Amino acid sequence: MVFAMMEDKWNFDEWAQSYDEDVKQENWIHKDYKKVLKLVAEKAKGIVVDIGCGTGNILRVIKCEQYIGVEPSGEMRRVFKEKWGFEPVNGHFLDILLPAETADTVITTYAFHHVPDGEKENAIKEMLRVLKHDGKIVIGDVMFESEEEKRRIGEEDGIAGEIEDEYFATVEHLREICERLGLEFTFEQINRYVWIAEMKRTTR
Structure with missing residues (x-):
C-alpha cells in the first residue's frame, strides 16, 4: 500500500519517459549524478541487487558478477529493458521479491528518499534479508546531517518546498537505525546534498 501511494504521488510511469534527460540537468538533487553512480558502483561486488533501479543508468559503470x-x-522496467535487453524484477524497498541471502551487495541510488521516514528501518531490514551475511548495503542519495541541517539548507538554497515533498534521510536517523540493528556503518558526504552510506552486519 505504501508504494502504491508513492507511485500515485510521483507518477513514476510518466517520469520514465523523461528520466534519463532529467538526471542530466545536474540540478541540486542530481548534482554530481554520474560521479555518485560511479562511486556506488565501485563499492559493489559479486551478485548485486539494485533497489529502485529506474532505467538502469548504473549499468554504464558497474562491474559485477x-x-x-x-x-x-x-x-x-520497460525503458530499462529497451536499453539493456533484460527486465528488472517487479518489487520495492519493503517487498524485494527475491530469496533471502541472494546478494553480495545491495545498492540503491537516488531512490531511498521515496521511502517514508517511518518505513526506513523496515526497508533496511528487507535489504538485509536479501543480503548474504558478509555482504553490504550501499545507499547513494540526497541526505542531510540532521533535521535542523535539512531545514537550514532548504531555507538558504530556496528549496524548502522541494525538500518537504520528499522523505530525505538524515544521517542522524540512519545512524540510530544502524545502531538498533547492530550494523557497522560509514557515511561519506559527496557534496552539499548527496551522501553515500555503507552498512553491514557487525563482524565483532
Missing part, C-alpha cells in the same frame, strides 16, 4: 535490478514502475 551478476546484476539484478528491482523496480516498482512498469514503465521504468
Whole structure:
C-alpha cells in the first residue's frame, strides 16, 4: 500500500519517459549524478541487487558478477529493458521479491528518499534479508546531517518546498537505525546534498 501511494504521488510511469534527460540537468538533487553512480558502483561486488533501479543508468559503470535490478514502475522496467535487453524484477524497498541471502551487495541510488521516514528501518531490514551475511548495503542519495541541517539548507538554497515533498534521510536517523540493528556503518558526504552510506552486519 505504501508504494502504491508513492507511485500515485510521483507518477513514476510518466517520469520514465523523461528520466534519463532529467538526471542530466545536474540540478541540486542530481548534482554530481554520474560521479555518485560511479562511486556506488565501485563499492559493489559479486551478485548485486539494485533497489529502485529506474532505467538502469548504473549499468554504464558497474562491474559485477551478476546484476539484478528491482523496480516498482512498469514503465521504468520497460525503458530499462529497451536499453539493456533484460527486465528488472517487479518489487520495492519493503517487498524485494527475491530469496533471502541472494546478494553480495545491495545498492540503491537516488531512490531511498521515496521511502517514508517511518518505513526506513523496515526497508533496511528487507535489504538485509536479501543480503548474504558478509555482504553490504550501499545507499547513494540526497541526505542531510540532521533535521535542523535539512531545514537550514532548504531555507538558504530556496528549496524548502522541494525538500518537504520528499522523505530525505538524515544521517542522524540512519545512524540510530544502524545502531538498533547492530550494523557497522560509514557515511561519506559527496557534496552539499548527496551522501553515500555503507552498512553491514557487525563482524565483532
